[in-house]
Amino acid sequence: MKESTLVNKVIIGAMFVAIIAYFAVYLVRGFQDDLVTTTAYTYSVDVGTEATALLVRNEQVISATGEYVDILLEEGEKVAKGGEIALIHASKDSLETRQTIQSLEAEIQQLEYSLSTGTQSTNSSKLDEAVINSMVSIRSLAASGDLSTLEDSALHLRTMVFQRDYSYGNTEAATQIRQLIQDKQNQLNTLTASLSQVSQTITAPVSGSFSGEVDGYESLITPNMLSSLTIAQLTDLLEQDVPDPQPALGKVITGSTWYLATVVDQPSVSGLLEGKTYKISFSNDYYGTISMKLERLVSDEEQTMAIFSTKEHLADTTLLREQTVDIIAQQIEGIRIPRQALRVVTETVTDDNGNESQVNTYGVYTVVGTQAEWQEVRVLHSDDSFYLVEPVDDTASARLRAGDEIILNTTHITDGMVVRS
Numbered sequence: 423m424k425e426s427t428l429v430n431k432v433i434i435g436a437m438f439v440a441i442i443a444y445f446a447v448y449l450v451r452g453f454q455d456d457l458v459t460t461t462a463y464t465y466s467v468d469v470g471t472e473a474t475a476l477l478v479r480n481e482q483v484i485s486a487t488g489e490y491v492d493i494l495l496e497e498g499e500k501v502a503k504g505g506e507i508a509l510i511h512a513s514k515d516s517l518e519t520r521q522t523i524q525s526l527e528a529e530i531q532q533l534e535y536s537l538s539t540g541t542q543s544t545n546s547s548k549l550d551e552a553v554i555n556s557m558v559s560i561r562s563l564a565a566s567g568d569l570s571t572l573e574d575s576a577l578h579l580r581t582m583v584f585q586r587d588y589s590y591g592n593t594e595a596a597t598q599i600r601q602l603i604q605d606k607q608n609q610l611n612t613l614t615a616s617l618s619q620v621s622q623t624i625t626a627p628v629s630g631s632f633s634g635e636v637d638g639y640e641s642l643i644t645p646n647m648l649s650s651l652t653i654a655q656l657t658d659l660l661e662q663d664v665p666d667p668q669p670a671l672g673k674v675i676t677g678s679t680w681y682l683a684t685v686v687d688q689p690s691v692s693g694l695l696e697g698k699t700y701k702i703s704f705s706n707d708y709y710g711t712i713s714m715k716l717e718r719l720v721s722d723e724e725q726t727m728a729i730f731s732t733k734e735h736l737a738d739t740t741l742l743r744e745q746t747v748d749i750i751a752q753q754i755e756g757i758r759i760p761r762q763a764l765r766v767v768t769e770t771v772t773d774d775n776g777n778e779s780q781v782n783t784y785g786v787y788t789v790v791g792t793q794a795e796w797q798e799v800r801v802l803h804s805d806d807s808f809y810l811v812e813p814v815d816d817t818a819s820a821r822l823r824a825g826d827e828i829i830l831n832t833t834h835i836t837d838g839m840v841v842r843s
Contacts, residue, residue: 457841458830459789462822465758467803467810470703470748471694473684473728474660477742478648480676481633481640486510486624487669490517495632498737501674503629508671510622519617526610533603553579630676633740638667645681653720653727656683660744675740682714682730684747693751694719694728702730703748708739711750756802756810759786763828764801764809784811786822787829789842794829796837797822 488510495507511517556579626632643651643659682702694700696719701711714730721727728749767783785798799822803810813821829835 456831459827460760460763460830462757462759462786462788462824462826462828464755464824465808465810466753466755467805468701468703468748468750469752469754469803470750471686473686473747473749475682475684475745475747476639476643476656476659477739477745478643478645478681478683479736480630480645481673482628482630482676483636483640483667483673484624484627484671485668486622486671488622490514491671492517492520493634493672497632497634498740499632500737501626501629501632503626505626505629506623507626507632507674508624509617510624512621516617516621519613520621523610523613523617526606526613530603530606530610533599533606624671626674628674628676630674631737631740632672632674634672635741636667636670636673637743638664639743640667640673643683645677645679648681648683648718648729651683651727651729653685653722653725656685656727657725660685675736678733678736679731680733680736680739681717682732682747684728684730684749686726686728686749687724694726694749700730701750703750704739704742705746705748707742707745708735710735710738712739754803754810756812757799757822757824758808758810759828760808760830761806762830763787763832764799764811765832786811787832787835787837788822789827789829792840792842794832794835794837794839794841795820797826 484507486508490511490513492509492511493507494509495501501507509520511520560579639659642664694716696716699713699715702714703711712732712735714732716728717731718729719726763786765785765787767785769781769783770778771781772778783798784801785796787794788797789795797820798814799811800814801809801811811822813823815821829841835841
């Protein structure tokens with residue numbers, strides 16, 4: 423009887439140990455399955471000061487106007503003094519004649535290109551494919567009702583056909599192209615001669631960059647005014663309603679240097695220094711950053727006026743005037759981690775005088791082999807979704823590095839704990 427009882431106790435004990443072991447393995451596996459990690463990586467943040475700004479340039483308005491105007495220059499295109507800017511036509515027919523001339527010039531250019539390249543060694547199969555693709559493109563344009571580029575597409579197809587004839591040894595192709603060029607040149611000469619009698623040519627009064635935008639600021643603020651401009655004057659310019667300018671064809675921006683006159687809140691300008699170059703970020707009409715030199719800095723109790731200058735991107739900014747910009751005063755580089763990965767350890771310390779204070783230590787847990795490892799860090803920048811950090815000791819062999827695997831769900835994790843089998 424006693425032996426039977428002993429056997430039962432052994433069996434029950436073994437079953438108990440097995441159950442404990444089962445649940446232990448289950449819990450460990452469950453924790454490991456829930457382990458959430460991410461990779462730390464190097465990142466940089468531009469710390470900027472938002473400002474309201476006016477672009478200031480030397481600008482000469484071209485007051486010529488007309489009902490049928492044909493602008494010959496692109497926005498921001500350079501023009502020499504006396505160079506042609508536009509044609510003012512006496513009638514709609516004259517404007518249509520000018521458009522026909524432009525089409526003829528494009529056709530002649532493509533035909534001459536076809537003639538110059540036709541005798542070169544050409545892959546016939548590629549030309550066949552180009553012809554088919556061009557035909558498909560024209561069919562798609564016609565089916566969609568988009569006829570804006572139909573003429574150019576048809577001319578491109580004709581050029582491909584001529585080149586294909588060359589590749590297959592059509593000796594008459596060159597003669598056909600030369601005759602077609604001659605015919606179109608004769609037509610072009612006739613139209614050009616007739617157009618000169620019914621149109622007026624507008625030329626640039628000075629050399630510079632052309633802009634078709636006239637907004638009324640051209641005479642309100644100029645580069646010569648910036649050396650004596652006050653905060654109040656600039657604020658008034660930014661707040662006032664500028665009257666509609668008189669009708670004009672456009673303007674010529676002279677000189678290569680343009681300026682940015684900005685107003686910022688006084689607390690936001692800490693660290694700005696005259697003579698130093700900063701990056702200016704345009705958030706709306708121009709997407710990108712431009713390096714500009716701080717020429718003048720004037721402050722009162724509430725606001726600061728900063729005047730910047732540059733010779734870059736003039737052609738890209740001719741349409742801009744009043745802007746909201748970011749003056750990037752500092753660029754912070756560090757290791758980016760998600761906000762939920764950062765842990766704070768608060769300790770109570772006592773100084774030599776017996777005074778107690780709370781000290782926070784910041785860090786993350788990383789996976790090193792199979793274990794969690796605590797890495798102390800210093801927070802450089804805080805954002806809504808991430809922190810930018812750096813190791814407290816960047817010479818230590820065990821420190822946070824870009825590429826480390828960071829644990830996000832760090833509840834109940836301790837330094838050295840096994841988190842992965």
